[in-house]
Amino acid sequence: xxxxxxxxxxxxxxxxxxxxxxxxxxxxxxxxxxxxxxxxxxxxxxxxxxxxxxxxxxxxxxxxxxxxxxxxxxxxxxxxxxx
Numbered sequence: 001x002x003x004x005x006x007x008x009x010x011x012x013x014x015x016x017x018x019x020x021x022x023x024x025x026x027x028x029x030x031x032x033x034x035x036x037x038x039x040x041x042x043x044x045x046x047x048x049x050x051x052x053x054x055x056x057x058x059x060x061x062x063x064x065x066x067x068x069x070x071x072x073x074x075x076x077x078x079x080x081x082x083x
Contacts, residue, residue, distance in 0.1 A: 005050050006048045006050055007051050007054045008046050008047065009031065009044065009045055009046075009051075010029075010045040010062060010066060010069065011054075011056060011062050012054050012055055012056065012057055013055045013057040013061070014032040014033055014054075015029050015030070015031055015032075015045070016029050016030050017029040017045065017068070017069075024072075025072055027044060027072070027073070028043065028044060029043060029045055030042060030043070031043055031053075045069055
C-alpha cells in the first residue's frame, strides 16, 4: 500500500525533462532544487516517493510530460521487438 503523502516527480513544477534529453529518454529528469547541490542526480519521472518540496504543476504540463514519456516508452518497446 502506498503512503498517502507520496508523489511522482512528473507531476511537480520543479521537475524538468528538457535540459538532459538522453536522460529524459530513460524516463529521468532533474529537480530544480537539486540542480546546484547534486548536479549529477536524476530522478525517475514516475518514481513514487515522499517529497516535502513537491509543487503541483499545471494539469496541461503534466499531461504533456506523461504523453511524451509514454511515447518514448512505446518507441523503445517497438525498437526492442524489431531487433
